[in-house]
Amino acid sequence: MKIEWNFKTAYIILGALSFITFFFFNEDKVLVPTWATSFLLLCLITIAAGESWIAWSRSGNLILTTLGKGKGSSDGINPTCDIANATQLNKPSFTCIATGGFVYAGFEARGSKKFLVVPPEHLEQRGGNFFVKTQLRKVKYNQLPSYIQESLNRLPLFKPNKVVEKDNIYFGMTSPFYGTDSAENLKMEETLLANMSMQNEYKHLYEELLEKKGKSEREKDRYFRLLPAEEDE
Secondary structure: OOOOOOOOHHHHHHHHHHHHHHHHHHOOOOOOOOHHHHHHHHHHHHHHHHHHHHHHHHHOOEEEEOOOOOOOOEEEEEOOEEEEEEOOOOOEEOOOOOOEEEEEOOEEEEEOOOOEEEOOOHHEEEOOEEEEEEEEEEEEEHHOOHHHHHHOOOOOOOOOOOOOHHEEEEEEOOOOOOOOHHHHHHHHHHHHHHHHHHHHHHHHHHHHHHHHHHHHHHHHHHHHHHHOOOOEE
């Protein structure tokens, strides 16, 4: 029987040798520094766990995008919980996707590596893999309209404060695959994002104003309640 040599074979052989020699060939002993050995073992375990996690994520479903190699061109995806649709009457529909998750060999992880907002017609599924044909650009959370923000918040690991810190939201409406990435359409996309950012800022200021007004009225009401009642003469 021919054994195909790969890293998995080496792991099995080394693991078996370690187990056998630990129990049956343990006469020879060597003094080693406790802390240095402990940190080395911890380092090796961490490397093994990290490599296994990456391998599992690539063994499940993948999502392929127009982002460059090493920048998110082929990340794992958990299709059971990391896709949400953003729809509103008289507004364009979008699909919100979290990348970096996987479902493989009984293990499941939810994604938070990158968050994509793309037209649903630009998302194509082939087998278990997904292809995003949108020309993506990095955007800020406050540049997106509220109905898209609400859909992003339905993704399990999406946290607004985290994405502001990591700056990992990608948005797009045009596609080189469909020939819609013209200068005019890209300008329209930029204008949409700029307008949405301004509208969200106005909305935030308006909500702050209402909150201050409500607080002022509550304090005035409390002040009058605390005044002593006038006595009848």
